[in-house]
Amino acid sequence: xxxxxxxxxxxxxxxxxxxxxxxxxxxxxxxxxxxxxxxxxxxxxxxxxxxxxxxxxxxxxxxxxxxxxxxxxxxxxxxxxxxxxxxxxxxxxxxxxxxxxxxxxxxxxxxxxxxxxxxxxxxxxxxxxxxxxxxxxxxxxxxxxxxxxxxxxxxxxxxxxxxxxxxxxxxxxxxxxxxxxxxxxxxxxxxxxxxxxxxxxxxxxxxxxxxx
Numbered sequence: 001x002x003x004x005x006x007x008x009x010x011x012x013x014x015x016x017x018x019x020x021x022x023x024x025x026x027x028x029x030x031x032x033x034x035x036x037x038x039x040x041x042x043x044x045x046x047x048x049x050x051x052x053x054x055x056x057x058x059x060x061x062x063x064x065x066x067x068x069x070x071x072x073x074x075x076x077x078x079x080x081x082x083x084x085x086x087x088x089x090x091x092x093x094x095x096x097x098x099x100x101x102x103x104x105x106x107x108x109x110x111x112x113x114x115x116x117x118x119x120x121x122x123x124x125x126x127x128x129x130x131x132x133x134x135x136x137x138x139x140x141x142x143x144x145x146x147x148x149x150x151x152x153x154x155x156x157x158x159x160x161x162x163x164x165x166x167x168x169x170x171x172x173x174x175x176x177x178x179x180x181x182x183x184x185x186x187x188x189x190x191x192x193x194x195x196x197x198x199x200x201x202x203x204x205x206x207x208x209x210x211x212x
């Protein structure tokens with residue numbers, strides 16, 4: 001397999017060398033020759049990625065990307081960046097004089113929810129890792145208000161950024177964040193809790209809303 005790939009690399013490179021030579025001697029534009037050269041580099045690079053010796057490196061990069069995507073704060077940071085970029089889009093005034101006050105209120109509430117949830121989970125020696133195995137079902141404190149107070153706090157931080165930047169488009173970012181977190185993290189966490197705590201988890205799911 002390795003020999004075949006090396007041979008394919010050489011064949012692709014040789015074919016495009018001939019193409020470049022033919023183009024340059026037929027009076028075609030130099031840009032055509034450059035395009036052909038770029039094709040050769042792209043094809044050779046693609047075959048190089050497929051080479052068994054490089055497979056481990058590609059797999060490692062993909063694993064690293066997957067690991068980062070499984071870290072919820074990354075999605076919060078990404079949302080903050082998108083909201084900041086959207087603040088430069090010219091639009092009608094967003095929230096006017098109420099923006100800074102609403103931003104401060106959302107930020108304080110969001111940080112309070114996250115801190116209270118983290119401290120309560122630590123006091124019961126259960127993991128805050130969304131992919132970890134919970135040691136206890138936390139249903140009191142802020143978990144009696146929302147089943148996901150940390151994610152709710154993240155959403156409030158994004159909402160605070162939206163108010164502060166005065167961009168109505170940021171509301172779509174907040175909505176997108178809620179959808180991604182629900183689909184990628186919350187549903188999996190709920191299945192894990194249901195499997196670990198059974199009827200106790202089912203009763204909590206019925207009594208307390210997922211968000212608010």
